[in-house]
Amino acid sequence: MQIKQIKFYSKHNNLFICIPYLNTMKIFQLALLLLLSPVFAQKQLPNLSLPNLEGTALSLTQDFVEKDKVYVFSFWATWCTPCIQELDEMNELQDEWKKLVNLEIIAVSTDDSRTQKRVKPLVSGKDWSFRVLLDTNQDFKRAMTIVNIPYTIVVKNQVIVHIQNGYVPGNEKDLFDKIKSL
């Protein structure tokens, strides 16, 4: 890549340097990066703190670290029907699951300020007993490069051991089979 033009905006009372134009990066370069990509799978949770429904900030790297406990982070939103279907199913099954494995399900709401106020009454109205994290600025979602929700991340001993992109009925069984095998 070559820099075509560097703009210094200092004369317009901006002291920051921004480079808006780099010349065309060819498709094969993108492909090369993609081919390399499976080599580096993301293994750890990002260093972020997110508030729960009570407004208390929880650190992803410090508050979910119990040894050998399985943490299931399920990304959802109040407007996402399959997400709610998945969480409804897991809410029903979690007591049974917990008898067999030391695990916790965490519902990560990606609702922005349009629908964020709906999270608390929905969680209560559905009688869910998960801990809920509010990812209002979608920092967690972005750090995990999630395009679509539902999206589920399984973490054990601070290592991401499994990812499920999407949900169809029945996936919760596969997910639990996977968890049991860890």
Next chain:
Amino acid sequence: MKKILFGVVLGLFQLTNAQENAPSPVRVYGGFESNGQWYTNDKGLRINSPEDPLRSNNYLFVNTGYKNWTAGVQVEAYEDQALLNYNPKYKNTNLATYFVQFKGKKVDVTGGYFYDQFGSGLLYRSWEDRALGINNALCGARIIYKPTDFISFKSIAGRQRTGFGLSKGFIAGGDLDFKLTDFFSFKTSDLSVGLTFVLRNEPIENIVDPVFSPLVHASGVRVNFSHNSFYSSAEFNLKSDDAVVQVNQLRPKFVKPGSALLVNLGYSKKGFGIDGSFRRMENMGFFSERLANGNIFNDRIVNFIPSLTKQHHSNLANIYPYQAQPNVFINFENGKGIGKAGEIGGQIDLFYNFKKGTALGGKYGTKLAVNFSNWNALSGNFYAPLFDYETDFFAFGKRYFSDINVDFIKKWSPTWQSELTWIHQYYDKNLIVNINSGTEIIQTQIVAAESTHRFGKDQSVRWVAEHMWANADKKNWASATLEYNLNSKWSLYTTDLYNYGNSDRLQRNHYYNAGAAFRHKTTRIAMSYGRQRGGLICVGGVCREVPESSGVSLSLNTSF
């Protein structure tokens, strides 16, 4: 630059590979998304494929982290062109955003492009929404400082991304969040307050002796309070005088301030939740360049003004979606006209869980959701030839939109679940989209029924049937969807929307689609063939207009 980049990538590759067994100190991660479409001619819809019928939007996001440092780039490719009705500024392949971030215990500093928001975003939000073509990341610097657990201070400065370039307007701001709960050590209550300040500077060009300033400043105050099952929040924002822009025309003598008030109250306990929101907004369109106000691509937008209505998942309930009305629009012709300066209204949500074993709950439980929203124009006096207005603070003008809906989810057995939805909408098309010919108020009734049946180890079938009765515009529609999930990896679906009630027989179109999706770990690939209904695509209450089209689409996303 090319060599440096490849050197870095290769270096990281070696670093991560060299220590396969020990956890590497360097983390490399990212994702890739591609949405492609092959547009075809469609005799039935009487449309021809556009120039460059093969188009795709592609995004590659690569990050690397080491200790407290993170750096990342996003490369975007729009080849041969961006998908239909995306901002034409998204062109070819280019470096889109990049950042370097240091995150310490108390200080978090980012240089380059970043996303953030203050309060609910009514004064400032930078975000990315690829489906809508929105990416208004600020390029500059952000510092977050948390000296104690109960104080957080953010400051930002920079220019917004627009296409692959930067906006002419300069944005700076600060936000203070103060948790009084921790300060006073409350036990059962939560109380926090926030202060926001944002300014935008855009030089004034080609106007002699302007009566408005290049600098617009906006400030806001907010408070959150909760006690046991009760919670509430309120936010008030003011924006200083700026020239009004309507239909891409700046009115140099029409100078007005803006304001927004948002109040939310809620109560929730086990099995029950209720929430109500009220919002009044006047002249709150806020763009980094004045003339960008109201542009159809949501380009250079500084704040986030979502419509506070329910986002329906029914196909037919999204034909007449409400879009928030923050802007000023005055137009009087032939003695009839439109005078708008904002919106006032609210919504109420209710969620209830009928317990298992009760009459309505049955053996497996029943869930109920009710939502009501109503939005009106501001009441006031509008002076067309002078271009001026005055509004009343708490008075309702003409109604833009209302929506009342009830939704039941009933589980009949462990393998069978149904959902029944009823929706009534009122939509004043003329008032919402600013046309003052005819009187087209559309009232709709929508009924949607859906069922999911599971069988075998992990197979399921889902069907949805919908009908909409509408008294005007395109009138009645019917819709059906059938989805078959073969296993946890493969899904097939087909759907059709049929505008059978259109008064114009030639417009009684079917909008059919059939497709397949494959999922494995972090990857999802979907392919479909069919027709796209023209209209608004809305995500999070912000909409993008798309034209009717036909063709094959392929989308892929993965992360690593």
